[in-house]
Amino acid sequence: MPDRIWEALYELAAAAPLLDDPRLVHRPMRKIVESMLDQGFQRPATGLFVRCPVCDSEIGQICINVPRHTLDDPVHPERLALSRTILMEAG
Numbered sequence: 001m002p003d004r005i006w007e008a009l010y011e012l013a014a015a016a017p018l019l020d021d022p023r024l025v026h027r028p029m030r031k032i033v034e035s036m037l038d039q040g041f042q043r044p045a046t047g048l049f050v051r052c053p054v055c056d057s058e059i060g061q062i063c064i065n066v067p068r069h070t071l072d073d074p075v076h077p078e079r080l081a082l083s084r085t086i087l088m089e090a091g
């Protein structure tokens with residue numbers, strides 16, 4: 001079941017940029033992710049479910065370009081590394 005919830009969250013994250021106010025999606029997404037973590041589920045190590053240390057993108061929000069930081073993927077490499085570190089520390 002957690003896999004289906006994360007999958008649904010990915011779909012919401014992908015849909016959010018199409019809205020006039022993506023915060024309508026990101027705020028409840030953050031609450032769902034926090035609730036999942038409180039219940040002991042681990043977040044996937046994709047970077048999407050942690051706040052970005054480079055551009056401050058919220059949980060569920062794709063990264064934005066900032067000077068001197070490469071952004072070839074939906075999330076900054078630093079954000080991906082952070083989520084992997086969190087997963088390793090949890091595991």
Ligand SMILES: [Zn+2]
Binds near residue numbers: 052
């Ligand atoms: Zn970022």
